[in-house]
Amino acid sequence: MLEIIKLGGWMMAPIIICSIVALAIIFERLWALRSSRIMPDDLIGRVWSLHRDNQLDAVELRRLKTGSPLGAIVVAALNCRQQGREIMKENVERAGRHVVHELERYLNTLGTIASIAPYLGLLGSVLGMMKVFSTFSTGGNDIANPAQLAGGISEILIATAAGLAVAIPSLIFHRYFQGRVAELTVRMEQEAVQLIDALNRGNPDVSRDSP
Numbered sequence: 001m002l003e004i005i006k007l008g009g010w011m012m013a014p015i016i017i018c019s020i021v022a023l024a025i026i027f028e029r030l031w032a033l034r035s036s037r038i039m040p041d042d043l044i045g046r047v048w049s050l051h052r053d054n055q056l057d058a059v060e061l062r063r064l065k066t067g068s069p070l071g072a073i074v075v076a077a078l079n080c081r082q083q084g085r086e087i088m089k090e091n092v093e094r095a096g097r098h099v100v101h102e103l104e105r106y107l108n109t110l111g112t113i114a115s116i117a118p119y120l121g122l123l124g125s126v127l128g129m130m131k132v133f134s135t136f137s138t139g140g141n142d143i144a145n146p147a148q149l150a151g152g153i154s155e156i157l158i159a160t161a162a163g164l165a166v167a168i169p170s171l172i173f174h175r176y177f178q179g180r181v182a183e184l185t186v187r188m189e190q191e192a193v194q195l196i197d198a199l200n201r202g203n204p205d206v207s208r209d210s211p
Contacts, residue, residue, distance in 0.1 A: 009131075070188045107177055111170075
């Protein structure tokens with residue numbers, strides 16, 4: 001593997017750095033965007049129980065807000081529960097935008113890596129082509145040095161392949177995480193609206209419509 005990296009030329013260094021950063025972001029987002037972390041199963045039921053028992057004080061609200069993204073959205077609604085349903089929904093939408101920003105953390109970086117990695121590979125390929133052409137003698141000898149020629153061709157192929165190998169999975173996971181964030185956002189807003197309606201009706205039936 002080390003020999004292949006050496007054959008790819010010095011452009012392999014930024015490509016490898018991009019691959020390390022991309023892997024770190026992918027694993028971090030896979031962990032951070034788990035449903036159990038974003039939307040705890042018992043949160044809505046616990047909020048209803050606290051509301052029913054008049055225990056939604058500042059301490060509990062702060063605990064809910066910091067416990068999960070869904071908790072932050074729910075607390076935004078609860079903070080203005082005396083002001084009516086429409087105000088609560090507006091607060092849910094504002095809190096949802098803030099939560100989306102947090103859920104999309106590092107995705108711009110991952111998307112940038114997916115975009116620039118092929119260009120880094122292309123630049124490595126251009127440098128390899130320059131090495132190939134430099135093997136031809138300018139002093140009247142038209143026979144290229146086979147070793148230098150092979151090295152230049154290797155640099156072209158390896159740099160191109162390395163750039164694509166980083167870009168393709170980065171793009172796949174970038175699109176996946178964008179879809180995941182959109183899905184979670186819709187589900188959280190739905191649960192928050194269901195809770196708002198339940199609080200206004202005084203009905204504890206706030207079961208989830210989405211899995």
